Amino acid sequence: MAILDVSRRQSALDRINAHAPFLARLAELNPDDVGRFLADGTDVTLADVAPPAVDDDIMRSLRQWRGRMALLLALGDLSGEHDVATTTRWLSSFADRACDAALAAAFAERVPGEEPRGLSVIALGKLGSHELNYSSDIDPILIFDPETLPRRQRDDPGEAAVRIARRMTEILSARTGDGHVLRVDLRLRPHPEVTPIVLPESAAISYYESEALAWEQAAFIRSRASAGDRALGENFLAAIQPFIWRRSLDFRQLKEIGAMSDRIRDHFAQGQAFGPGFDLKRGRGGIREIEFFAQVHQLIYGGRDPSLRVPATVDALAALAGAGRIEPEVATRLSGHYATLRRIEHRLQMIEDQQTHSLPAQAAALDCVARLDGEADGAALLAMLEPVVTDVGSCYDRLVAERAVTTGLPRDEGGLAAQLIAAGFDPPDAALRTIAEWRGGKLRALRSPAALDALETMLPELVRALGAAPDPQATLTRFDKLVAGLPSAINFFHLLAAQPELAKIATRTLSLAPTLADALAARVELIEGLIDKRAFEAPATKADLLAEWDAGLAGLDYERLLDRVRDRVGERRFAYGVQLIAGATDPLTIACGYSELAEAALQLLADATVAEFVQAHGRIADSELVVLALGRLGGRALTHASDLDLIYLFTGDHLAESDGPRPLGATTYYNRLAQRVTAAMSVPTAAGKLYDVDTRLRPQGAQGPLVVTLDSFERYQREEAWTWEHMALLRARPVYGSEAAKAAVQATIDELLRIPRDPTKLAADAAEMRDKIAAHKPAKGALDIKGGPGGLVDLEFAMQVTQLVSGQCHDPNISAALGCMKAAGLVPPEVVEAHGLLARMLVMLRLTAPEGEPPTAAARQLVASQCGEPGWSQLLAAHDAARQEIANWWASIRPRQQEMKP
Secondary structure, three states: OOOHHHHHHHHHHHHHHHHHHHHHHHHHOOOOHHHHHHHOOHHHHHOOOOOOOOOOHHHHHHHHHHHHHHHHHHHHHHHOOOOHHHHHHHHHHHHHHHHHHHHHHHHHOOOOOOOOOOOEEEEHHHHHHOOOOOOOOEEEEEEOOOOOOOOOOOOOOOOOOHHHHHHHHHHHHOOOOEEEOOEOOOOOOOOOOOOOOEEHHHHHHHHHHHHHHHHHHHHHHHEEEEEHHHHHHHHHHOOOHHOOOOOOOOOOOOOOHHHHHHHHHHHHHOOOEEEEEEEEOOOOOOOOHHHHHHHHHHHHOOOOOHHHHHOOOOHHHHHHHOOOOOOOHHHHHHHHHHHHHHHHHHHHHHOOOOOOEOOOOOOOHHHHHHHHHHOOOOOHHHHHHHHHHHHHHHHHHHHHHHHHHOOOOOOOOHHHHHHHHHHHHOOHHHHHHHHHHHHHOOOOHHOOOHHHHHHHHHHHHHHHHHHHOHHHHHHHHHHHHHHHHOOOOOHHHHHHHHHHHHHHHHHHHHHHHHHHHHHHHOHHHHHHHOOHHHHOOOOOOOOHHHHHHHHHHHHOHHHHHHHHHHHHHHHHHHHHHHHHHHHOOOOOHHHHHHHHHHHHHHHHHHHHHHHHHHHHHHHOOOEEEEEEEEHHEEEEOOOOOOOEEEEEOOOOOOEEOOOOOOEEEHHHHHHHHHHHHHHHHHHOOEEEEEOOEEEOOOOOHHHHOOEEEHHHHHHHHOOOHHHHHHHOOOOEEEEEEOHHHHHHHHEEEEHHHHOOOOOOHHHHHHHHHHHHHHHHHOOOOOOOOOOOOOOOOHHHHHHHHHHHHHHOOOOOHHHHHHHHHHOOOOOOOHHHHHHHHHHHHHHHHHHHHHOOOOOOOHHHHHHHHHHOOHHHHHHHHHHHHHHHHHHHHHHOOOOOOOOOOO
């Protein structure tokens, strides 16, 4: 037996090293734990892994503790020493103790010497039922008692509680070099958009006794006082027991429970065919359906039968079978299926510590998950899972059918079903249920009489607009999510009623562009910008944008300016995306517009940052910051979500010093200034995120200084730069600085690009770099427009080698450069057309399929049309032909493999 145990432990370690990079890194960091595990097993090793003391470096020690626990629990799971229930209980126990440690540290910082009391962590969801995922967030509700909470003498109790809770959350969630401890999601508290993150106990009790909704009742089935002042938490839960477990279940409540179960299918399972990419949690026959199967029965019968009030899913199924509420065989099968699905869910999360529930779509990644679990390959894993999800789905289907008999479908007032069918919802049942939820106050935004009146006024037009979308039901689901995020829907529905065209634009956007749908859900006021007809005019230039924004931004302090620029850019970027969805503008024109927009933002924010920096440190005589754009910004061809590739330079003497109250040497001065410019462009504020900034293309890459002098830049490029760095300069363009400084930088670049090259060495160097890129970043699929044979990366390499060898056509814009090269006979004419097609596809796919998967069926016709093809099949054929032309050109330029060998 001992030999068998050792063999299983070694197998678990081998699979971790082969298939789980996150765990393999932890194994390298904790060799003693690995050795103890191999010798003595999981439980003996875990017994020696204690939580850190509060007086340690709590941020680091908690993260190191979490790493050790994650490693050992994975090894115990993979070796079979722990089953799923044991693993999830250990994970939940760890989360409880981590919350206690973080809370104790927060108290010690705020009120040294006081015991943590008066603040309780109420765990909901999987933590509440001791079923926490391997890589999961936690969903607590925080409550406090103003009478017993320790605080400073002049502290308001509520403010003190919020500060302590915020610090606890930061200790757990903040990402450091050692990772994080737990992701903490506090949005399940009452009215999260307006309430503080920690609530007085009395206010929380009052809410749950009088205002709470059916979904909140279901959430509290799996609740417990998990950390902090447990006595306070248990008193709170005891007080709201009548809300959770109601002795009488009226007809309206049954309908609400039924609507919740329907939403699972309508929101998550629609279109979820089993196979690669299947969502184990939300898909049809997935984890959530087993959990809800148990919870619906508990809600119906638990009010009168206390034996059913158990939080864990498998325990609840057993209790329901024991009470005769479900068939014992069904309980046994679902319990086994639950363990299987949770086990594979853990495998997904072990690989890179990601909170994912979906099977990989790519075959190699699916094989990796399968082999981590001990299966031969992805096909074997799917074969094992398919009967599981099929059986779960069938059990859930029977639950839905039984519920429909009990509660009936939502009422059909004023012929709404007929309207929905006429609009394109056939069958209309799911849409009827969603609208019934709106009318019943399910969403916070629709609870007031005024909001409901606005809904009823707009509803006929809204149904027609939703029905006109390419996928009406999916669009309704996204529209529902949008409305759910509003504090109130009154003004939104009034706006749509007054501007019917906006309803059509909104529903088309929600249907076809996930990126824009997310932006609209975060800032519904973006739709208002489309009222102005100028939103559909040709994209504005940088100069036009600066002139347009000048009056509204003048006089703002620095922080408000950051927010306002983010608002302006977000509005304009959304409008440009809508132009693409409307088919109103060539994608290449929009790509140029995105670039002008980014330049305008950089100009404003860099100017403001420089002005603020000068107040503290003064100026350096005869010197200034210059920003050089490369890549897609340099080439004026950004997509909706492109990052910005920037190099920072400064002119003048690097030995000079600034003349302000806190003088700095030139190198320190400009490095700090550039860091602040980067932060101004990239740090999220209350208004959201602007751009990701990538500065790795600077001299010596990430190891080099952030900013160098123009002279140092030129010397590096002449004496040290690799061939690929000169190739990158072909898309370089100075975008910030005085006209004289930008002209000087451009002259330096032009001179560097005119240096004579050895054509053979240049082609060999380029081919070697291209091969490294292909190995490091393989194509994500057939529609990876940039990667893979004949993609845009191949085109750029072929073009750049030709440009450097010929010394001609050094325009950073690829379309313009190719036009010049075509006129000079340096490129096959077919390649120019191929670039136009792929470049348009890239812009459109970044908007309609941002995760790299093929666009939805509804979006395919739009993408094809914007790329000049009549349909999706024709576009794919043109795409394949274009890639072949580019691949042929690159093959004619790069040396053959034998020629590259020394």
